[in-house]
Amino acid sequence: MTTSGYATQRHAVLITGGSDGIGLGLARRYIERGDRVIVTGRREERLTAAATSVPGLETYVNDIGSPEAREALTAYIATTMPELDTVINNAGVQRRVPLASDDEPWSAARAEIEILLDGPIHLNRLLIPQLLSRGRGSLIVDVTSGGAYMPQTFAPIYSASKAALHSYTVNLRWALADTTIGVAELIPPAVATALAGTEDRHGADVDEFCDAVFPLLDGDHDEVGFGFTASGAFRSLLSLQHELFEASAGRSAVSRYRESTCAECTSARIR
Structure with missing residues (x-):
């Protein structure tokens, strides 16, 4: 990576899907370290609870699954957090529906893909110039x-979307290799969050996970x-x-x- 000086900076962080789980856990650690953090989520009441539990946390109601909402978020960040230097694409949803029994309308699967894949790709494209x-x-x-x-047989659309996001992330890192933007892939195993929208949480403890990866x-x-x-x-698989x-x-x-061409492009776009 070419993130010169990044580790020693005070950070301005945007975390999508930050009202609970991994997103909130990472936000808490950034705040405790003295960084500035904005988290997004679809439900205002959950964001309010998150801000109460983490003093200093800023929140913004936003549906990352909507192209218009992603554009609105970009405009909000440009004016509210122009010093942004960290973007964590964390928003997620998991439909636990095996392929053979998935009789829900296509719109349900499409919404899952919009959040898991379209959301981060589009948001990155919008924020990279800034x-x-x-x-x-x-x-x-x-x-x-x-x-x-x-691939998880109980969550095939989720697995496929995350596999596609992995492929995109590898390409994004390559595309940004000559700039000051680094690209990391955070790869959680099962972590005990409400990802699947149920109270039947299983996997690693959220705090243990966040303590280790942060x-x-x-x-x-x-x-x-x-x-x-x-x-x-x-790690051997990743190396191969x-x-x-x-x-x-x-x-x-x-x-x-x-750097130069994109900076000029951003300057023209923001004015």
């Missing part, structure tokens, strides 16, 4: 899942895992993927982001 215009170290964190690498979101780690996603076998990707990426003449 990050580049600062000319300082910045970090984008895309939250995927162990299910991106080991220090590694420092701009120096391409992938951050926990439990089996931090195991030697899993890196090797194959680098060999393939060099075969085509593909343009990348550049």
